[in-house]
Each structure stands twice: as C-alpha cells, then as structure tokens.
Amino acid sequence: MAFMFLRETIRAYREKDPAARSDLEVLLCYPGLHALIWHRLAHAMWRWRLYLCARLFSHFGRFLTGIEIHPAARIGRRVIIDHGMGVVIGETAxxxxxxxxxxxxxxxxxxxxxxxxHPTIGNNVIIGAGAKILGAITVGDNARIGSNAVVLAAVPAGTTVVGIPARPVERRPGRDRPSFDAYGTPAEGVLDPLLRDIDGMRAELAAFEARVARMVQSRAADMDQQAEG
Structure with a gap:
C-alpha cells in the first residue's frame, strides 16, 4: 500500500509539474511529497490512538517541510502540494x-x-496560492479556488471562485474549461464579476445619457415652436 501511494503520487507530480524531470527528483526534492509521507505515518498513529506520537511526527514533518498537517486530517490519493511552504490543514479537514x-x-x-x-474538499479541486478556506464548508468536485481567495461559504461543483470574500466568476461564451487551471484561476476566458458589474453600469449610464439627450432635444424643439408661434 505504501509503495502504491508513492508510485501514484510521484506519477501525479510528473504529470502536472513540467519542472519534475525524474521520479527520483520528485522523491528526494519535493517537500509536498515528504509532508504527505510524514502525514501518512502520523495519521496511522492517530488511528491507533497514539495521539502524542502522532503529534510529534506531524510536528517533525512541519519542521522539515514548512507544511503543517494535523494528524487527524483525512487526505485522499494523488494529492499534490506544490511548493508547499506555509500550507496549514486543520484537524477535521x-x-x-x-x-x-x-x-x-x-x-x-x-x-x-x-x-x-474544517472544510471538506472534493475530488479534482485546485486551490491557488494563499487561498483561505474557513469553516465546516464543502468545496465540490472540480471546483477552482483562485489565489488569495477567502472562502467562507460552500462552493458548488465545477465552480471557479476568486476574491475576498470569494465569489463565482463566469467563463466567456464559447470557452471550455481546461483540464488544469494553474493557481486555481483561468488565465483567460473569464468574466470577472466586478468587471461585469462595471460594464453593466457603463451600459446603464450610456442609456441614461441617451435618454437625457433626447429629452433635451425634444424640449428645445418645443421651445422653438413656441417662439415661432
């Protein structure tokens, strides 16, 4: 089981990180993988009710990698922690x-x-750098959390959210979702909700200006007719 975990996780790193040149490089030089190895050991001890030993293993893994994962947290297969420094995963995550x-x-x-x-994260989710997901909320399968987003409410499956507080963004018509969005945020083809609202306000303002111009023209024509009369 441990060998299968290593093999499939290393393969996932190789598939998703173009900087990974060999399996041995991933095994020796990727702190995210090291943190997951320490977590598997700590989590096993936690399930055996060796709580202090579990916390010590978790603390040692944090010291070596800069990644803090509570030993009680549950983590699935082929999870990738890229770069990793400063990641914090709570007890009931x-x-x-x-x-x-x-x-x-x-x-x-x-x-x-x-x-x-703590949050529950679905399958095939991407969480960008600096994102904070807080509370016992659920992030659905295939969701994308943009960098530095602060997520305080549930995220439906297949949704991309950005900002503080996080809010959904829409893709432009005709744009299909790519298989991978680096840092949880699509580089193109996205309608930011703030920009969308600004565009809507501009359209309303233009329509209002046109109405005012027509009213002024109509009033000027009425005054001309009265003057001629």
Whole structure:
C-alpha cells in the first residue's frame, strides 16, 4: 500500500509539474511529497490512538517541510502540494482525490467547539496560492479556488471562485474549461464579476445619457415652436 501511494503520487507530480524531470527528483526534492509521507505515518498513529506520537511526527514533518498537517486530517490519493511552504490543514479537514494545493493555503476552522469545523474538499479541486478556506464548508468536485481567495461559504461543483470574500466568476461564451487551471484561476476566458458589474453600469449610464439627450432635444424643439408661434 505504501509503495502504491508513492508510485501514484510521484506519477501525479510528473504529470502536472513540467519542472519534475525524474521520479527520483520528485522523491528526494519535493517537500509536498515528504509532508504527505510524514502525514501518512502520523495519521496511522492517530488511528491507533497514539495521539502524542502522532503529534510529534506531524510536528517533525512541519519542521522539515514548512507544511503543517494535523494528524487527524483525512487526505485522499494523488494529492499534490506544490511548493508547499506555509500550507496549514486543520484537524477535521477532509481532502478528496487528485486535489492540487499551492503554497500558503489554509484549510482552517472558525469555531472553538469540538467536532467538524474544517472544510471538506472534493475530488479534482485546485486551490491557488494563499487561498483561505474557513469553516465546516464543502468545496465540490472540480471546483477552482483562485489565489488569495477567502472562502467562507460552500462552493458548488465545477465552480471557479476568486476574491475576498470569494465569489463565482463566469467563463466567456464559447470557452471550455481546461483540464488544469494553474493557481486555481483561468488565465483567460473569464468574466470577472466586478468587471461585469462595471460594464453593466457603463451600459446603464450610456442609456441614461441617451435618454437625457433626447429629452433635451425634444424640449428645445418645443421651445422653438413656441417662439415661432
């Protein structure tokens, strides 16, 4: 099982990171993979109720990689933590398969109560650098979280969200979703909601100016007729 985990995770890195030149390079030089290895050990100890040992292994993995994963967190298969420094994954967080996380991502809690208080991330989700997903919310399969977004509400499957607080963005008509969006944000083909609202306000303003111009022309014509009369 451990060998299968390493093999398929290394293959995922090779497929999604053009900088990865060999399996050995990924195994020796990728801190995201090292953090996941330490987490698997810590998580096994946590399930065996060796809580202090689990926390020590988790702490040691954090010391070596700069990636903090609570030993109770549940992480699926072929998960990639790219660059990794500053990633924080809380105790009750759950991450599905084929998820891609960049550096400084936080899966945090917003409650001091025990129980589920961290996010649940679906399959094939991309979370951009610096994104914060907070609370016991769900991010659906194939969702994209843009860099530095702050997500405080559930994200439906297949949705791209950006901004603070995070809000959905629309793709331009005729643009298909690519298989991979670097940093969780498509480089092109996206209608930002703020720009969309600004464009709508410009259109309304132009229409209002046209109405005012017609009213002024109509009033001037009426005054001319009265003067002639």
């Amino acid at each position: 759950e991450i599905g398969d084929d998820v891609y996380l960049y550096h400084q991502v936080t899966l945090g809690g917003t409650s001091l109560a025990r129980g589920k208080r």
